[in-house]
Amino acid sequence: MKIRRIKKIEKRPTPSCCPPLSSCCPPAAAPPATLEKPPCCGPPATTHGGVITEKVPGFLRWMPTSEGGRVAQIASELTLSDHLGACKARWGIGRMHYLVPPGLYAIGTPDAEAPVLVTANYKMSYDILRSTLRGRNLWLLVLETFGVNVWCAAGKGTFGTGELLTQIKATNLAGIVNHRQLILPILGAPGVAAHTVKKESGFNVRYGTIRAADLPVYLDNGQVTTPSMRELTFTLYERLVLLPVEIVHAVKSAAIITLLLFLLGFFSSGSTAASQMIFAYLGALYTGIVVGPLLLPWLPGRSFAVKGASVGLLWALICYQLVGADWNIPQTLAAFLALPAVSAFYTLNFTGCTTYTSPNGVKKEMRLAMPLMGMAILSSAVLLAVGQWLVMKG
């Protein structure tokens, strides 16, 4: 509900916050000065992009513009620290401050006829664009999305009509270029109403491609979007790069649960039982976070919970083979109930990383899956207690 409300007030960009565990979108940042009240969370007000100075990543020189202003010309070559920064952001390190100032940048030496590409101020988006567009002359209009990527920011409306109009005006774009065309990423469309931009600013919005990698071909073939340029993919590699941050985000809750399992296992039946429970749980967690998403297209069903439960079941089997020789029947049943439930939960969380799950679909699936998971965990706890009682009885 909240998400929809944010989209509706999209004229006044709101730096909404991401759910802490959700992964596609880095948690967003500080409120703009115009916001009536600050958001309920988020780091202190240093996470605006700020203003463009000589310190922006890849700064080469100031380029004078025809209307008397100046624009920062930026390099297409990424440095070691750019690569390191991207790597760290993938692991969730410094990801909330991984942003560049909004505004207009020059790649190469663009003139008044050069194309204008629009992007978010997430530094990874900025870096990918400037390196992809090496050797070309064009303008890069960066919107203030508080360091959030285009897709997630469009969903929140920060990559939106209002912010685009603000930047067109603030950069005096109409005085710098003679044409009235803007090229936007297709995944920015959930935030931008092209006809409103046209009406308010005179600029035509063209949705170019989904991936930055397709831009060179798009620009060379007269700005025609081919079917493959508007088709989403979700390859093994594209899934793989999303996993580190998922793991990092799960560490805190996993540590608490591990500690609880240790205490429970240790005081009820000793260190062997405790370590077995922790091993089984961490395996199910890993299965749900890593194995489920990687095997996504090959797992049965359309539901993420079902996909997660099926790899979880596989893990329960492996776990049983590895350490289950001494388990009695209730203990075995408990493992086969709880482990798929744990994996199912974490794979269900991966819906936040995909670009094909719908909110009403996720809602439906959660309404069914969450109670089942809860019941599985509860029954498993009861079964463990019964199993333990049988052991003590001898």
Next chain:
Amino acid sequence: MKGFHYLKDVTTLQLQEEICIGCGRCLEVCPHQVFVLQGKKAVIALRDDCMECGACQLNCPVAAISVDAGVGCATGLINDWLREHNLRAPGGDCCS
């Protein structure tokens, strides 16, 4: 999307064909090729592939499309529910 299809019969996508002017914007913005143009009207061809991102609704110049748009993300929904019941999300103090 090749190889990936989410749940059937859940999308809230609606197109009022009588209002449609056939401009083709929805075809341009939809990342899942849900729409096709037939004659001078858009029609929904792959309804179940819709992920309710809302791009078509926002970009339709005559408001012929409606969809209950949002972000399909389990954690966000859990946090919403917790907040509705005045509970704090575990492990975070953030809002979605």
